[in-house]
Amino acid sequence: MQTEILLKTRGARSMGRMLLTACVIGWFLLLILFPVFGVVKEAFQGGIGAFVSNLKEASAVRSFLLTFWITLGTVVLNTVFGTILAVTLAKQRFRGKLIMEGLVDLPFAVSPVVAGFMFILLFGPNGWIGSWFEAGGIKIVYAFPGMLLATLFVTFPFVAREIIPVLKEFGLQQEEAAYVLGASRWQTFWKVTLPSIKWGLVYGITLTTARSIGEFGAVLVVSGSIINRTQTATLFIHQEFTDFNYSGAFSAAVVLALISFGILVFMQKVYGGKRRS
Amino acid sequence: MKSAVNSKSRRKSRSSTPGDLVLRSLSFFYVFLLIVLPLIAISSRAFSGGLEGLWRNIVSPQALYSLKLTFIVALVMVVVNVVTGTATAWVLVRYDFPLKNLMNALIDLPFAIPTVVTGIMLVALYGPNGLIGGLFGRHGIEIMYAKPGIVLALLYVSFPFVVRTVQPVMIELDKDMEEAARTLGARPLVIFRRVVLPSLTPAILTGAALSFSRAIGEFGSIAIVSGNIPYKTQVASVYIYGELESYNPQGALGMSMVLLICSFLILILLNRLQVWNRRHEHAD
Numbered sequence: 001m002q003t004e005i006l007l008k009t010r011g012a013r014s015m016g017r018m019l020l021t022a023c024v025i026g027w028f029l030l031l032i033l034f035p036v037f038g039v040v041k042e043a044f045q046g047g048i049g050a051f052v053s054n055l056k057e058a059s060a061v062r063s064f065l066l067t068f069w070i071t072l073g074t075v076v077l078n079t080v081f082g083t084i085l086a087v088t089l090a091k092q093r094f095r096g097k098l099i100m101e102g103l104v105d106l107p108f109a110v111s112p113v114v115a116g117f118m119f120i121l122l123f124g125p126n127g128w129i130g131s132w133f134e135a136g137g138i139k140i141v142y143a144f145p146g147m148l149l150a151t152l153f154v155t156f157p158f159v160a161r162e163i164i165p166v167l168k169e170f171g172l173q174q175e176e177a178a179y180v181l182g183a184s185r186w187q188t189f190w191k192v193t194l195p196s197i198k199w200g201l202v203y204g205i206t207l208t209t210a211r212s213i214g215e216f217g218a219v220l221v222v223s224g225s226i227i228n229r230t231q232t233a234t235l236f237i238h239q240e241f242t243d244f245n246y247s248g249a250f251s252a253a254v255v256l257a258l259i260s261f262g263i264l265v266f267m268q269k270v271y272g273g274k275r276r277s
Numbered sequence: 278m279k280s281a282v283n284s285k286s287r288r289k290s291r292s293s294t295p296g297d298l299v300l301r302s303l304s305f306f307y308v309f310l311l312i313v314l315p316l317i318a319i320s321s322r323a324f325s326g327g328l329e330g331l332w333r334n335i336v337s338p339q340a341l342y343s344l345k346l347t348f349i350v351a352l353v354m355v356v357v358n359v360v361t362g363t364a365t366a367w368v369l370v371r372y373d374f375p376l377k378n379l380m381n382a383l384i385d386l387p388f389a390i391p392t393v394v395t396g397i398m399l400v401a402l403y404g405p406n407g408l409i410g411g412l413f414g415r416h417g418i419e420i421m422y423a424k425p426g427i428v429l430a431l432l433y434v435s436f437p438f439v440v441r442t443v444q445p446v447m448i449e450l451d452k453d454m455e456e457a458a459r460t461l462g463a464r465p466l467v468i469f470r471r472v473v474l475p476s477l478t479p480a481i482l483t484g485a486a487l488s489f490s491r492a493i494g495e496f497g498s499i500a501i502v503s504g505n506i507p508y509k510t511q512v513a514s515v516y517i518y519g520e521l522e523s524y525n526p527q528g529a530l531g532m533s534m535v536l537l538i539c540s541f542l543i544l545i546l547l548n549r550l551q552v553w554n555r556r557h558e559h560a561d
């Protein structure tokens with residue numbers, strides 16, 4: 001009798017398990033994966049030839065190139081300054097440090113459209129800094145520098161946030177040991193600090209890359225989305241979509257989705273390395 | 278030698294070396310240029326016309342509608358996301374099934390995919406000509422260019438938040454208490470509600486706050502799936518973009534300030550949650 005009840009509840013429990021697992025997998029497929037297949041199917045509706053010729057269009061090629069340059073600039077600048085920022089916040093004590101830590105997180109919470117708007121107000125032709133550059137004949141907003149600044153803003157926290165915890169855990173001892181043994185600050189950084197933050201840094205750079213390639217709202221607002229001039233890949237997709245040129249939009253979207261998929265695979269590898277160390 | 282070490286480290290902790298100062302100045306410069314100055318620029322512009330003008334922009338009917346819609350779709354998304362996200366984390370942590378590792382890796386996909394691409398993908402599948410959207414369309418149910426589409430887009434872009442904040446806490450959970458409750462005769466749902474859920478609450482709330490924060494600012498995917506129809510599918514971020522497009526920065530200022538204040542409040546809330554989380558961990 002007792003065992004019968006026990007068996008029954010166990011049977012009910014495994015039924016419940018299967019049901020819950022099925023629901024979760026079903027939801028995941030419906031929400032996350034099927035749309036990916038949906039867009040791939042649409043992009044290849046006219047065959048591979050149509051897909052390739054959509055991507056060979058001059059404005060498409062230019063937009064992907066611009067995305068590449070903005071991403072490169074963003075990664076370089078935010079890696080250098082993000083590392084400096086992380087070292088400062090993790091190793092130094094000064095007044096206003098808490099406020100600064102809070103400010104570093106802010107870009108994650110700000111809407112990209114608002115971010116772009118802020119940069120127009122500051123660097124636009126009538127802005128405090130923008131008017132100054134305008135007098136020197138340099139355009140920031142509606143041009144490459146503005147797009148770079150907006151992307152720098154939205155990806156600002158990634159590198160610093162990834163390496164601050166590592167730096168804090170790592171502590172001062174090993175660095176001081178190296179320093180006392182006669183290593184210069186620079187040598188200490190290259191030979192002692194950098195190896196310890198390596199994985200965090202790579203992870204932060206990967207996140208920065210993914211976000212730079214995918215940024216839309218902030219760049220749209222500061223760029224004016226001028227075809228062939230200030231149009232990145234995401235802006236190109238948006239333009240094609242609003243012009244009802246769906247096959248062009250779907251084709252370019254598939255390429256970007258493929259790139260993000262590659263980044264995701266790389267991230268998983270790095271995450272494995274980060275956890276091991 | 279030893280005293281040299283001591284004096285050196287002591288000196289270091291007391292005053293900053295020139296190198297420290299260089300690093301600190303560079304950090305200040307970068308934060309000031311990219312974050313502080315833009316914030317000052319937008320706030321000073323917003324308040325330059327006086328509070329009254331700013332207020333009038335915020336309470337214009339179209340702005341109010343889009344603000345209300347933003348909060349409603351964000352809340353609906355958060356409720357769904359909390360349930361599905363916790364269930365997903367639970368299944369991934371506790372059960373075994375084929376291709377589990379692959380699914381676990383793919384959870385982060387929405388973070389890697391550009392939001393515009395998300396919008397395009399959803400239209401491709403759930404749009405009027407899409408495989409699933411067409412099916413619904415024949416029964417007169419619109420998903421894309423309507424409110425369900427906005428919720429769907431928000432669910433997509435914020436899917437990983439709850440899963441990824443709850444998952445680590447779930448892995449660390451002590452199973453002894455559940456076992457004890459089970460031997461005492463508690464049913465699975467009761468065990469989950471009374472034993473498991475209390476330990477997960479801070480993590481679930483953190484995931485919910487992150488999702489909500491993302492939702493009220495989200496632009497790219499919504500710009501594609503919503504159709505941006507005023508008084509129907511226009512959310513706050515799209516409203517701001519519309520005002521900027523029609524050369525009315527004044528109208529965009531009020532809404533931007535509202536969103537910025539929300540961002541600040543959510544950051545403070547997340548900070549509190551983190552403190553609570555840590556206390557929770559220590560209590561265990």
